[in-house]
Amino acid sequence: MTSLRPVRGTHDLVGEDLRRQRHVIETARQIAERYGYQEVSTPIFEFAEVFARPLGETSDVVSKEMYVFTDRGGDQLALRPEYTAAMCRAFISGAFGQALPVKLFGAGPMFRYERPQKGRLRQFHQIDIEVLGAAEPLADVEVIALGARILQALGVADEVALELNSLGDPVSRQAYRSALVAYLADHRANLSADSQTRLERNPLRVLDSKDEGDRAIVAEAPLLDTYFNEESQAFFAEVKAGLHALGIAFTVNPKLVRGLDYYTHTTFEFTTTALGAQGTVLAGGRYDGLIGMLGGPQTPGIGWAAGIERLAMLLATAPESARPVVVVPVGPASELAALALAEELRAAGHVVDYGFRGKVGQRLKRAAQQGARYALLLGEDELARGEVVVRDLEQGAQEAVPRSSLAARLAG
RNA sequence: GCGGGCAUAGCUCAGUAGGUUAGAGCGCCAGAUUGUGGCUCUGGAGGUCGCCGGUUCGAUCCCGGUUGCUCGCCCCA
Numbered sequence: 001m002t003s004l005r006p007v008r009g010t011h012d013l014v015g016e017d018l019r020r021q022r023h024v025i026e027t028a029r030q031i032a033e034r035y036g037y038q039e040v041s042t043p044i045f046e047f048a049e050v051f052a053r054p055l056g057e058t059s060d061v062v063s064k065e066m067y068v069f070t071d072r073g074g075d076q077l078a079l080r081p082e083y084t085a086a087m088c089r090a091f092i093s094g095a096f097g098q099a100l101p102v103k104l105f106g107a108g109p110m111f112r113y114e115r116p117q118k119g120r121l122r123q124f125h126q127i128d129i130e131v132l133g134a135a136e137p138l139a140d141v142e143v144i145a146l147g148a149r150i151l152q153a154l155g156v157a158d159e160v161a162l163e164l165n166s167l168g169d170p171v172s173r174q175a176y177r178s179a180l181v182a183y184l185a186d187h188r189a190n191l192s193a194d195s196q197t198r199l200e201r202n203p204l205r206v207l208d209s210k211d212e213g214d215r216a217i218v219a220e221a222p223l224l225d226t227y228f229n230e231e232s233q234a235f236f237a238e239v240k241a242g243l244h245a246l247g248i249a250f251t252v253n254p255k256l257v258r259g260l261d262y263y264t265h266t267t268f269e270f271t272t273t274a275l276g277a278q279g280t281v282l283a284g285g286r287y288d289g290l291i292g293m294l295g296g297p298q299t300p301g302i303g304w305a306a307g308i309e310r311l312a313m314l315l316a317t318a319p320e321s322a323r324p325v326v327v328v329p330v331g332p333a334s335e336l337a338a339l340a341l342a343e344e345l346r347a348a349g350h351v352v353d354y355g356f357r358g359k360v361g362q363r364l365k366r367a368a369q370q371g372a373r374y375a376l377l378l379g380e381d382e383l384a385r386g387e388v389v390v391r392d393l394e395q396g397a398q399e400a401v402p403r404s405s406l407a408a409r410l411a412g
Numbered sequence: 413g414c415g416g417g418c419a420u421a422g423c424u425c426a427g428u429a430g431g432u433u434a435g436a437g438c439g440c441c442a443g444a445u446u447g448u449g450g451c452u453c454u455g456g457a458g459g460u461c462g463c464c465g466g467u468u469c470g471a472u473c474c475c476g477g478u479u480g481c482u483c484g485c486c487c488c489a
Contacts (some may be wrong), residue, residue, distance in 0.1 A: 005480075061489045064413080082489085117414085117483060126489060194486065210485085259489095269489095280489060307489030331445050343457080364449040381449060393449070 009122025010113070017320075021125065021311035023319045025107045028127045028150045028306070031106035035146050037129065039105045040095070042086045049077040050089045054290045055082075056261035058201050065112040075171050079111035083128035083305055084287065085294070091132050092296035100133030101301070107308070119278030119310045125309075127190075128244070129304035130283070132291070140266045140286060141242030143302050147282050148248050150306070151270060156314040160270045160281055162249065165256035167204075167263055168232035170222065176227035178205060187217045204257040216290065224254055232265065239266055262287040265304065275310055282306035324353040326367035326409065330360055330379030338378045341388065348407060368393050374410065 006012055013021065029039060044091060048068050055062050067079035080086050087104055096102040106128045129146060144162070151157045151200060167173050169234035181203050188196060192211040198331045207218055228236070243250055250268070258267045263365025268343050275281070291299040325345060327336035342354040353370060355363050361375070368376045377389035377398070388406055391398035 008480085065487080103466095112488080114487075116481090120488075124489070197486095205487090258488095277484060278488075283489065305489055312488060328448085359446090360448050361445085362449085366449080368449045375449085377448075381447085389446075389448095396448095396450075398448085 001349055005354045007122065009116040011121070011123075014319040017312070017321045019314050019321060021308050022271055022309050024154060024311045024313065025125075025127065025152050028107065029105065031150050032129060032146065035142065037103040038096075040090065042083075042085070042095075043080075043092045043109065044111075045077045045079050046089060047269035048076040050294065051078055051081055051085050054085045054088070054260075054287075054293050057101075059261060059293055061112065061260070065114055067111045067113055081110055081112045082260075083108075083110065083239065084284075084303055085290070086299075087128065087130045087293045087303070088132070088294055088296070089303065091299070091399055092291060092294060096132075102132045102244040104132070104303075105131075105355070117278070118276045119307065119313065121309060127306045128303065129305075129307060130301060131136065132301045132386070133299050134302065135288065135300040137238035137266075140239045140302050141246065143284070144239075144243060144266075144268055144302060145246050145248055147270060147284075147304055147306065151282065154311060154314070155316060156311065158271075158279075159272045159274050159314055161251070161272075162268060162270050162343075163253040163256050164243070164250045164266070164268045165253050165404060166225070166228070166232065166236040166239070166265050167201060167257070167285075168265065169229045169235075172232045173264065175226050176222070179222045179227060180204070180206075183221050184217070187305070189263055190217060202261075207255040207257050212247060213228075218255065222259060233263055255351055258283065258285050262290040262293065264288050268304070270306075270366055272314065275313060278307075278310060280307070281310045281314065298369045320349045323371050323373050323375060324351045324367075325374045326353045326355070326370065326372045327376045327378065328355070328360060328367070329364045330377055330382075333380050334378050336377075341376065342377060345410070350410065364393070376406075379412045 027201045032039070052062050055222070057063065061081050061345045065106050066081050069077055073075050074129065083106055087106065088095070091102065096104070108125065109123050110126050111123055113122060116122060119301070127150075129143060131143055132367060144164075148157070148162065151160055162263055166177065181199065184191065184199050184206055185202060188199065190213060191199065192209065192214050195209050195211065195214045197205045198209070206214060207221070209215065209218065225233070225236075240252075256267055258268060258269075262284040265286040265288070269283040271279040272279050272281055273279060283306055284302070286300070286302040288300040327342040327345070339354060344353045345352045353367070353372070355366055360364065364375055372393055375391040375393055377391060382388055382400065385400070386403050388403060389398050389400050390406070390409055
């Protein structure tokens with residue numbers, strides 16, 4: 001048995017799994033570009049405060065899941081557990097210029113120290129979309145639409161449903177929070193143990209508790225939208241109207257509360273029942289206070305992140321890998337000529353593999369395993385005649401083709 | 413951090429009511445076929461039965477612990 005394993009919750013990505021993930025990223029990249037989002041890539045580690053401050057010191061992500069370390073210069077750094085705060089830091093650092101809004105697309109690894117399970121890893125990958133500097137509800141609409149279009153293009157739209165909610169602006173949210181805490185405090189004794197601690201740390205989370213007793217209590221709890229001021233109501237109405245106008249189906253889930261502290265107004269989640277316990281596939285919301293919280297100029301923001309592994313698992317089929325042409329020298333005397341032929345075909349744009357050793361039979365077997373369509377056999381006889389034997393590995397038929405018409409033969 | 417399931421060949425898995433050399437299919441290597449894969453046949457390599465300890469004359473099998481994987485809780489993409 002192997003003694004050297006990848007670190008728990010990390011995986012080597014190869015073959016079909018890698019192709020699935022690349023397909024997810026490429027699809028998202030193309031569509032984001034079509035919507036006018038620019039691709040950016042930020043460092044995978046940052047000063048730890050970049051995440052600790054906006055996410056909240058008491059949040060699980062910061063208090064128990066972040067990979068934090070001190071570097072040789074004594075700085076407290078963290079492997080990024082999410083993209084949004086890092087994007088905002090880059091914005092404050094001046095990476096994206098001054099013209100607002102900026103529309104950003106990114107994809108890459110994130111790190112959280114958690115118990116791995118289906119659809120959850122310690123190093124996982126996310127696609128990230130952010131719009132910074134747009135306070136308009138139509139920005140929320142576009143951002144959600146972009147997510148919906150990507151899910152459609154991936155062919156997973158039927159597996160997924162959009163849930164939408166609003167937390168209201170900070171004033172409304174705070175008013176509601178007080179009312180909720182007061183209500184829950186009256187029922188504290190009947191709440192589950194988890195929800196009693198939620199009540200201390202993040203009372204809104206009690207709303208989406210899975211515990212049945214909690215659900216009964218929550219059913220009677222005050223409703224968020226009754227605490228909305230006019231502005232919050234109008235904002236939410238515009239987002240919903242925009243989604244209707246674009247034909248994007250959603251259901252309002254008044255108990256949809258995103259976990260991270262920085263959300264205001266719109267929150268949303270695309271979820272599936274096809275992935276076991278980790279149903280959330282793409283989720284985000286508006287975070288108008290985040291950039292200010294980080295010490296930047298008050299700038300509104302809205303965005304989402306999608307789990308690449310989760311999307312890759314939903315893909316019905318894996319993309320095919322390129323089918324190579326394999327060049328096979330017959331006998332040692334033709335090796336160099338065969339290698340030169342391979343180079344020539346590569347220069348012409350073909351995917352060409354050249355094995356380094358083995359008898360003709362072994363090389364052909366290998367070529368078939370690689371999924372090659374053609375094997376090109378080149379021996380002394382063919383060299384002398386200026387020909388190449390083109391063997392169709394699917395049909396089993398082969399024919400000698402003059403070098404001059406080889407390109408045309410392979411094209412057909 | 414808490415709970416359940418699983419751990420035998422490269423892969424998927426069988427097995428021994430505790431007993432001498434632990435099996436299959438697929439894969440791998442070689443040969444039949446010294447310039448031809450996929451079919452067929454023959455032969456071969458490959459295992460500290462996850463690890464440590466206990467019970468026993470004897471443990472891959474029973475018991476305890478441990479590690480890993482996996483699924484769930486918390487939390488989240």
